[in-house]
Amino acid sequence: MRLFETANYTIIPHRKVGYIISGTLIILSLVAIFGRGLQYGIDFRGGIEIVLEFQEPVPVEDIRAELSAPLGAMPDIRRLGIGRDILIRVDTELPTSEVQQIITSTAASLYPDNPSRIIQTETVGPSFADDLRNAALMSIIFALIVIFLYILIRFKKWSYSAGAVAALAHDVIITLGIFTILHGIVPFSLDINQVLIAAFLTIVGYSLNDTVVVFDRIRENSLIFKTESFDKMVNRSVNNTLSRTVITSLTTLFVVTILFIFGGDVLKGLSFALIIGVVLGTYSSIFVASALLVDLQLKTRKNVA
Amino acid sequence: MKGNGTKLAFIVAFLALTIFYLFPSFQYWLEMRKIDNMPETERVEYMRENEVRIENMREKILTLGLDLQGGMHVTLELATNQLIRELAGEYADDEFNEVLTDATQQARANNTDVINEFVLAFEERDQDARLSRYFRSDADNITRRSSNAEIQEWLQEQRDAAVNRAIEIVRNRVDRFGVTEPSIVRQGNNRLVVELPGVTDEERVRDLLRGTARLEFRLTADPDDLRHSLERIIAWFDPEDDEDDFDLEDEWEDFEQDQQDNPLLQVLLPQGQGVTFGSAAGPDTAEVNRLINQPEVQRLLPRDITLMWTANPQFDMEGRSYYSLIGVRRQVELTGDVVTEARPTFDQHTNRPEVSMTMNRQGARVWARVTGANIGRPIAIALDGVIYSYPVVQAQITGGRSSITGLAGSAEAEDLVNILMSGALPAPLDIVQERTVGPSLGEASIRAGFNSALFGLVIVVLFMMIYYRTGGAIADIALVLNIIFIMGILAAFNATLTLPGIAGIVLTIGMAVDANVLIFDRIREELRAGKSLIAAIDSGYANSMSAILDANITTFLTAVILFSFGVGPIKGFAITLMAGIAASLFSAIIITRVIVDWMTKEKKWNVNYG
Secondary structure, three states: OOOOOOOOOOOHHHHHHHHHHHHHHHHHHHHHHHHHOOOEOHHHHOEEEEEEEEOOOOOHHHHHHHHHHHHOOOOEEEEEOOOOEEEEEEOOOOOHHHHHHHHHHHHHHHOOOOOEEEEEEEEEOHHHHHHHHHHHHHHHHHHHHHHHHHHHHHHOOHHHHHHHHHHHHHHHHHHHHHHHHHOOOOOOOOOEOHHHHHHHHHHHHHHHHHHHHHHHHHHHHHHHOOOOOHHHHHHHHHHHHHHHHHHHHHHHHHHHHHHHHHOOHHHHHHHHHHHHHHHHHHHHHHHHHHHHHHHHHHHHHHHHO | OOOHHHHHHHHHHHHHHHHHHHHHHHHHHHHHHHHHHOOHHHHHHHHHHOHHHHHHHHHHOOEEOHHHHOEEEEEEEEOHHHHHHHHHHHHOOHHHHHHHHHHHHHHHHHOOOHHHHHHHHHHHHOOOOOHHHOOOEOOOOEOOOOOHHHHHHHHHHHHHHHHHHHHHHHHHHHHHHOOOOOEEEEEOOOEEEEEEEOOOOHHHHHHHHHOOOOEEEEEEOOHHHHHHHHHHHHHHHOOOOOOOOOOOOHHHOOHHHHHHHOHHHHHOEEEEEOOEEEEEEHHHHHHHHHHHOOHHHHOOOOOOEEEEEEOOOEEOOOOOEEEEEEEEEEEEEEEHHHEEEEEEEEOOOOOOEEEEEEEOHHHHHHHHHHHHHOOOOEEEEEEOOEEEEOOEOOOOOOOOEEEEOOOOOHHHHHHHHHHHHOOOOOOOEEEEEEEEEOHHHHHHHHHHHHHHHHHHHHHHHHHHHHHHHHHHHHHHHHHHHHHHHHHHHHHHOOOEEOHHHHHHHHHHHHHHHHHHHHHHHHHHHHHHOOOOHHHHHHHHHHHHHHHHHHHHHHHHHHHHHHHHHOOOHHHHHHHHHHHHHHHHHHHHHHHHHHHHHHHHHHOOOOOOOO
16 A cells, blocks of 8 residues: 655645644634633642542532532532543642542532542642743753754754744644633643643654654755755655655554543543644644745845855 | 674563563562452461562562552652741841741742742841851851851751751651552752552641651640630720620620621630630631731730640531630740650540650659649640640659640551651651542553553554555564563663553554654655665665654653653653653664565565555
8 A cells, every 4th residue: 555655746835825824823822822821730720639539420510519618719620521520629728638528528418329539639739830830831942942953963054943943833832722722612631731741742752753854855855956946855855755754643643542532531631632733743844844944945045145 | 694693682682681671570460460369368368478579579560650550649848948947046036037938938939949038138138147147056167157158058958958857757757657669759959759659548648748746745824814815806806896805704695796797706716714715617727827827916815825726626516627726835845855755555544545655854854843833734735736635734743754645546646656756857848749549540540541552552553564564564563572672661760650651652652663664665765766675675774764863862852851850650751752762763673674684685585565
């Protein structure tokens, strides 16, 4: 079986289309991120989070109403999966043990015939949450800087670095945007938390993988087809690697989709981010990284000439 | 087959190493299955006989993270400001306390170090301020002449030592508590991370970790003084300013009315009997503290008196729990340093659990004097700022014996002994983060992760065989070996397998074939260009090498960054990614090459790349 073997699509000349699509997605994402705000998980905003498991599914509204008085604050309550597991999050000064006790006794009196128990508890102090958030932000920025430098050393031109890092930032911003928009709408947790930062850095790694393969081919072809114009040569390289790009994306997409479906509730957010990331990473290696590389190169050449 | 001999040797060596590291895990798994199938009585017997052997085995196996086996993960922070105050001791004055409070808030707001903020705040206040006014240490040569920089450095050293000491003490307590394989590591300059697999008794662990073991014996307030203060404080909170005083007995009839208007009475039930100031329901204690701790209110208390809560609640008729606020002297008569031995016992009359203590000679002398002078009056026994009991002294106690009563149960008695005997913490530890995962959730996660990995593997294997035919089958062999290698690497580095780690392995299954996809596509290209199979394979491997290396090195770099910034489960994810990249490079480049060369050059077979 062979796909895209003798691919010869006119992709790079149509890069403006890609810019429009990416630009729109980035603007929408930024509007969502700054409008709605990033939906942080417990480890980035502090508080107490408890997962309560019932024997039978329960409606969350009753529990929310019943809990707000004793907890002294309106808890944020969500259903996980089919509704047997309830996630309760509350910002309170009460000690964790007190909150646990309030929740178990409220649940017991509200549903005497539907036994429940706490299966997970997480408490994060506010200053510790700040530390975690800063560390996460630093890790992403640091990763982008290191990648910029590595590509600069390997490809010797800053336009390659700029194209690659722009593509990565593109992927991270749009993934964040999608998470912010869909948060609370889909029946699984899309909180921005530490696990998600791991997913982001993996997306960065994956997207970069794709980009570097294309760039490598560009470098190779630029030695073979010296007389060809730069944009044509990039188009040729993208076509050369298209088969590999698609196949690797497919195999990765298979496994992350399986992880999303069968990996359990805890990994839903992570695998969802990876699905988005694989699709975006594949797209951006061609339409952002390679396209920008062409424009940046053409521009610098003009300046030199 | 030039060069392949070395490659083959490498593969064999690597496989042997992997088996060596994975064998204990496999053995352990077999052992556990055997134990699970035994009848209950035989199992207990077997476990006891083989305890040491199983324990040794456990040290070498691939450990599961807390998110997979259940347990508690706690991050503790040493209260540096308390340590500074402690170090200053009697030299601390009002100015010192003020600056320290400001510096603590500043450090919290800006996420900076309390010690630096403290020194900075002092110098900002007065350029010539000398910190040597407050600190002395003969051992470390900290004198009146020490410069501020020297003192800053000394404080940091002291903090360092305090954190290390705290780790020792926490380890001691955890060991006595009886947790298998606890992990206690330092994080940053003032935090420690404690991981306790299998522990779900959260409240006990919290008390165990936090307890500074500051045992204090204090005299109690004069009942009449305390009662008078209570009345004045209630009046102070009364919104109608028409009366200066509040008479508890006179106004008992109007109590309900007053309760509605008076913010203090809404949360505190006044007592004014004996040494009890009042009582409050558990959730209300924080609000009572806030109200009472206002400076204007504190001024209404007798100068030498402070209020402390009881450690364990009493229950009313409806089963609601109440804590009492007790008036005690600010001065501490005797502290826990004098305790030489503590053990859990039971009260002879009531059969309630208690902790009996023996003091050293100096402590016994003070104790005899204090009890002798206060016969008929209660003495409060407080641990870490809460009062366990305040028995009335019946007679002078000589011989330095005492006991802590008023405990919730024998477990608490055991934990108290544990805390008292493992030594006092240099400064309190605050829990800044904690996560508890129940064992059932972990089991479900393992099953889900395992199923995903298996299912993902099957799909990718089939896909590769269909798309690349023989080449794909070779890549599949490499993929399966790759997964075994990853496990081996994780076991060798004693890494912990976490849930995100399993996700990392599943992801690696998808991405590991990438190198082979690159190579095979290149071989197809070379074949199309008219090269012979052997030549095409040679140049296919050679020409795709730079892309493979660049792509994997950059991914590896992001994994390294993830490892250095992440904590807990994220570190596990980063480790599996790194292991995955290393293993997949090895298997995709070297193993497939050896197999392909053997097929084409030795056996002269035709390898079909689809």
